[in-house]
Amino acid sequence: MSHGPSASGGAMIAMPLNGAHDTTPYTPVFTGARRSELDTIIARYPSKQAALLPALWMVQDTHGWVSNAGIEEVAAALAITPAYVKGVMTFYTMYHQHPVGRHFIQVCTTTPCNVCGADDVVRALLEHTQCGELGLTSADGKFTVIEVECLGACGFATPIMINNAFVESVTPESVPRILSELL
Amino acid sequence: MGYPHAPHARESLVLSRYFGDADARTLAGWRARGGYEALGTALSLDPLEVQAIVKESGLRGRGGAGFPTGLKWSFMKPDGKTHYMLCNGDESEPGTFKDREIMRWTPHGLVEGVAVAAHAIYAETAYIYIRGEFTEPLARVSRAVEEAYDAGILGANAMGSGKRLDVHVHRGAGAYICGEETALMNSLEGRRGNPRIKPPFPAVSGLFGRPTTINNVETLTAVPHIIKQGAEWYRQFGRADNPKSVGTKLFSVCGNISRPGNYEVALGFPFKEFLYDVCGGPLPGREIKAVIPGGSSVPILTRDEADGALMDYEGFVAAGTMLGSGGVIVFDDQQDMVRQIARLVRFYAHETCGQCTQCREGTAWTSRIMERIRDGEGTMEDLDTLVSIADGMTGKTICVLSDSCATPVMSGLRKFRHEFEAKIAANRSMVTVPGAFRASAA
Numbered sequence: 001m002s003h004g005p006s007a008s009g010g011a012m013i014a015m016p017l018n019g020a021h022d023t024t025p026y027t028p029v030f031t032g033a034r035r036s037e038l039d040t041i042i043a044r045y046p047s048k049q050a051a052l053l054p055a056l057w058m059v060q061d062t063h064g065w066v067s068n069a070g071i072e073e074v075a076a077a078l079a080i081t082p083a084y085v086k087g088v089m090t091f092y093t094m095y096h097q098h099p100v101g102r103h104f105i106q107v108c109t110t111t112p113c114n115v116c117g118a119d120d121v122v123r124a125l126l127e128h129t130q131c132g133e134l135g136l137t138s139a140d141g142k143f144t145v146i147e148v149e150c151l152g153a154c155g156f157a158t159p160i161m162i163n164n165a166f167v168e169s170v171t172p173e174s175v176p177r178i179l180s181e182l183l
Numbered sequence: 184m185g186y187p188h189a190p191h192a193r194e195s196l197v198l199s200r201y202f203g204d205a206d207a208r209t210l211a212g213w214r215a216r217g218g219y220e221a222l223g224t225a226l227s228l229d230p231l232e233v234q235a236i237v238k239e240s241g242l243r244g245r246g247g248a249g250f251p252t253g254l255k256w257s258f259m260k261p262d263g264k265t266h267y268m269l270c271n272g273d274e275s276e277p278g279t280f281k282d283r284e285i286m287r288w289t290p291h292g293l294v295e296g297v298a299v300a301a302h303a304i305y306a307e308t309a310y311i312y313i314r315g316e317f318t319e320p321l322a323r324v325s326r327a328v329e330e331a332y333d334a335g336i337l338g339a340n341a342m343g344s345g346k347r348l349d350v351h352v353h354r355g356a357g358a359y360i361c362g363e364e365t366a367l368m369n370s371l372e373g374r375r376g377n378p379r380i381k382p383p384f385p386a387v388s389g390l391f392g393r394p395t396t397i398n399n400v401e402t403l404t405a406v407p408h409i410i411k412q413g414a415e416w417y418r419q420f421g422r423a424d425n426p427k428s429v430g431t432k433l434f435s436v437c438g439n440i441s442r443p444g445n446y447e448v449a450l451g452f453p454f455k456e457f458l459y460d461v462c463g464g465p466l467p468g469r470e471i472k473a474v475i476p477g478g479s480s481v482p483i484l485t486r487d488e489a490d491g492a493l494m495d496y497e498g499f500v501a502a503g504t505m506l507g508s509g510g511v512i513v514f515d516d517q518q519d520m521v522r523q524i525a526r527l528v529r530f531y532a533h534e535t536c537g538q539c540t541q542c543r544e545g546t547a548w549t550s551r552i553m554e555r556i557r558d559g560e561g562t563m564e565d566l567d568t569l570v571s572i573a574d575g576m577t578g579k580t581i582c583v584l585s586d587s588c589a590t591p592v593m594s595g596l597r598k599f600r601h602e603f604e605a606k607i608a609a610n611r612s613m614v615t616v617p618g619a620f621r622a623s624a625a
Contacts, residue, residue, distance in 0.1 A: 044351045046265075046391050052373030053356050078373075091375040091536075092356035094315045106316075110277045111479060111527050112437040112512050149359065149530050150277040151316055154437035154510070155187075155444045164318045 026069035029062045030055075030077050038077060048078045052088055056095055065096035093148070101137045101144035103182050105129070106161040107170075110150040116157035117171070122147060124172035125160070128179050142182075186284055186445050191461045195420055197431045198404050199447040202288045208323060210330040213291035219336055221407035225299040226344040230261070233303035237406060239414035241421075241429040246271055246362075246399030247478065247508045249496045252406075258386035259304035259396055267390040268301035268309035269371075269397040272324070273355055273362040275314055276478035277530060278510030281433035282400035284445050286313065286320030289404065290327035296403035298337065298348050299410060304396045307347045312367050315356040325352045359534035363582045364397045365389075366536065377536045378582035401433055421495065422451030428495030432509055436462050439469065439515035450495035454502075457494060458513070469515040473599070477507020479527050480587035482594035483520075504594075520599040521606055524591050525553035531588035542585035545576040549592060561607045566596065 030038050038058065042051045055077060059070040066074075066089060068082070075082040089095045096104075105125060109118040122145070126132060129143035137144045153159035156168035160178075167178055186202040201207035207216060225233050238253025259266055270293070274282040285293060293311070301309040311328075313321050328350050331337045341348035353371055355361050361370045365379035368390045389395025409417045421429035428450040434457070437443045441463030448457065458464060458471065465471050474489040475481060482504040484492065492502035499506045514523060532546040549572055552565050573589035580586070596603060 044349075047372065049373035050371060050391075053354065053370065056356070057354060080373075088373065088375050092315070092358050094357035109526075110530050111523055112278050112510075114526050115438045115512075115514055115518055115523060148316075148357075149533055150275055152274050152280050152283050152314065154278050154280050154512070155435055156280075157437060157443070161316060161318075166319065 026067060026073075027063075028073055029059050029070070030073060034058065034062075042078075049080055052078060052080070052085065053092070056085075056089055060095055065099050099137075101131075101142055103143050103162050105143060105145045106148040106151070107145065108149070108151040108153070108157075108159050109147045110154075112150070112154035113157040113159070118158040120172045121158045121160070121170050121175065124175040125179075128175050143179075186288075188442050188444050191446065193452075193456070193461055194447050195431045195449045196447055197408055197420075198285060198289070198292070198401065198433060199445060201292075202284055202445070204288065207289055208291070208327075210291060210327070210334060213289070217411065218291050218407075219295055219342070221410035222295050222298050222302075222336065223342055225302055225410050226342055226346060230303045230305055233299065233410070236414050237303070237409060240409045240417040241414070241426070242402065242405055242409060242417065243428070243430075243496065244399055245401035245405070245432065245509070247276065247480070249506060252398060252402055255386070255398070256300070256303050256396060258384075259306075259394055261305050262394070265308075265391075265393045266304055266306035267393055267395040268297060268304055268306040269364075269367065269385075269390055269395055270297050270300075270309065270311040270400060270403055271362060271364065271367055271397055272311055272313040272317070272320070272400045273367055274317070274400070274508075275359040275362050276480060276508045276510055277527070278435060278437055278475060278512040279478050279508040280435045280437070281445050281509060283317060283320055285400050285404050285433075286317065286324050288323075290320075290323040291331070292404045292407065293324060293400055294327045294331055294337075294350060296406040297350055298331075298341065299406050300396065300398060300403055301348055301350070302346065306396070307349060309348070309350045310353050310371060310390070311350065312353045312355060312361070312371055314361070315354050321352065321354055328352055358536075359530075360536045360582070360584060363584070366582070367397065368395065375536070377538045378584075380581055405430060420449035422449075422493065425451055425493075425495060425497055427497055428506075432494070432506075434494070434509045434511050436511045436513070438511075438513040439466060439471070439518065440464070440513040441466060448494065451498060452494045454492040454494050454498075455490040458489065458511075462511075465513070465515050469517060471513055472516045472518060473514040473520065475504075475510075475512040475514075475591075477505050478510035479512065479530065480583070480590055481505040481507040482590055483524075483598060485598050519557075520595055520602045521553070521557050524595040524599075525550070525557045527591045528553045528588055531584060535584055535588075539580035539585060541576050542580050542588070545572050545585060546588045548572055549576075549588060553592070556603060556606055559606055559610045561603075561610060563604075563607055565607070566600075566603060569596065 041054045055074045071085045075085045125145045131138045158170045206212035234256045242252040244250045297309045358376045360366045361376040363378045366376040370376040385395040418429045471486045496506045528550045532550040535546045537543040576585040576589045
């Protein structure tokens with residue numbers, strides 16, 4: 001996967017905020033009930049490693065992104081190396097390798113949405129979130145906007161995802177109202 | 184039905200009958216609609232008998248390849264080995280959003296189909312792999328699985344049959360290529376989603392190195408209906424002169440069309456009537472210029488070609504394209520085909536897993552060349568280069584993502600070459616003809 005800025009310059013993943021690294025101490029995820037939850041997941045497969053994507057999801061759901069410490073925790077829990085975990089994690093676009101805005105907004109701009117005006121939705125989102133550029137987080141830490149390839153909701157152009165929620169049939173005109181409903 | 188629209192009289196509602204009906208999502212609601220009767224029947228039959236019914240029904244894979252489902256199942260023998268049933272819910276083909284609605288509205292229909300299939304291929308364990316972005320389908324299917332376990336439909340003694348049936352939901356994390364069956368297996372095993380070299384085919388060595396059957400969501404959801412109403416009933420859907428394509432098919436319609444949405448019609452339906460009658464035709468004052476009928480990986484049709492096509496596996500091949508996933512993307516006369524093909528190519532450049540050189544390099548270079556033509560910086564030589572790269576990308580890689588990137592370029596160049604040449608001509612007059620700048624500005 002080409003994870004950097006695409007050939008046409010639009011960022012397809014979130015960029016680190018001003019190059020800053022998170023320095024807050026890491027709180028382990030797999031303790032108590034969460035450890036039991038992971039064990040239940042592991043038991044579904046004949047290999048521990050098959051729980052890798054689910055384990056990464058658990059870390060991201062807890063911390064909002066997957067740090068190196070998170071990678072190490074996953075590796076230890078599944079008896080694989082941190083380097084292997086990172087290699088797998090970076091294949092997939094949905095795991096955040098940096099902290100992102102409180103509202104992580106993914107806009108589909110693939111062809112079916114593109115012919116319905118998705119680029120205008122991107123422009124409106126960048127303007128009204130004050131993110132400025134795709135992949136950057138707004139100064140107040142509230143928003144990150146990225147372009148994403150086909151969200152599989154092409155009949156509801158333009159669909160966007162705000163964290164885990166889909167918003168369908170978004171237009172440049174509906175962007176301010178959608179954003180105003182986010183805290 | 185034409186969710187989110189009311190059903191159209193010419194649809195054949197089988198899979199989509201309960202789209203939009205929230206009560207059908209619950210176990211009680213699903214049972215009230217005859218749910219899980221087919222699983223009860225199937226569990227009372229020998230797996231070979233279930234395979235025979237599905238073979239007889241003529242059901243073919245609805246994910247894109249169109250492989251006969253019963254035949255695929257018959258590769259799985261009672262060999263005493265651990266078998267796996269895999270459901271491909273990684274729907275990511277641009278233009279396709281049918282599995283999403285199946286999983287959102289009738290999750291129990293899918294779970295039932297998966298369970299029937301697992302029994303038919305001598306598997307005790309099934310996994311439903313759903314793309315990471317499909318948060319609502321994930322929640323709905325997970326809830327349905329939970330309800331089915333609580334009711335004893337799944338588990339150590341499935342529906343009191345004495346047989347063990349386990350179904351687990353697995354969430355992807357954002358990668359188109361994981362819809363390729365062997366990439367999906369690698370992804371589920373906790374690896375990068377690189378497709379595997381075939382052979383060995385999944386029926387010999389699939390998930391965790393065990394014999395595996397993998398089917399699309401729509402295919403599996405059709406199975407309980409076939410078990411319940413019979414192969415003969417299913418074969419009635421289709422045109423009389425083509426027994427190879429039978430049953431109903433969900434088509435997702437998007438792009439520049441009056442009523443986008445999912446529509447379920449009998450295979451063999453006339454495409455022109457589908458586009459203009461069922462889907463309402465182009466937006467007011469516009470005309471349809473081109474249609475991609477089966478997801479972004481199949482050749483583009485001109486309006487005239489689309490008008491003459493019949494909507495089944497053979498009908499679309501006769502029109503020079505493929506049924507694919509049934510994702511219909513409509514382009515109207517306001518669209519710049521060069522720009523849209525460039526955008527499609529960028530999709531493949533982003534989604535290549537990068538393990539085959541032809542694909543990794545081919546998608547990237549095709550994308551750059553397409554974008555420079557789009558931006559008025561292309562040359563006539565670029566068109567030859569595109570053809571040459573496309574040739575090098577076709578039929579030479581582990582999976583067909585590479586071919587899929589070459590497809591819109593080749594069909595676009597063949598059918599809309601004048602649009603490419605017009606962009607290049609504008610460029611050439613600027614650069615090479617003395618005085619042309621002033622002339623064209625005037």
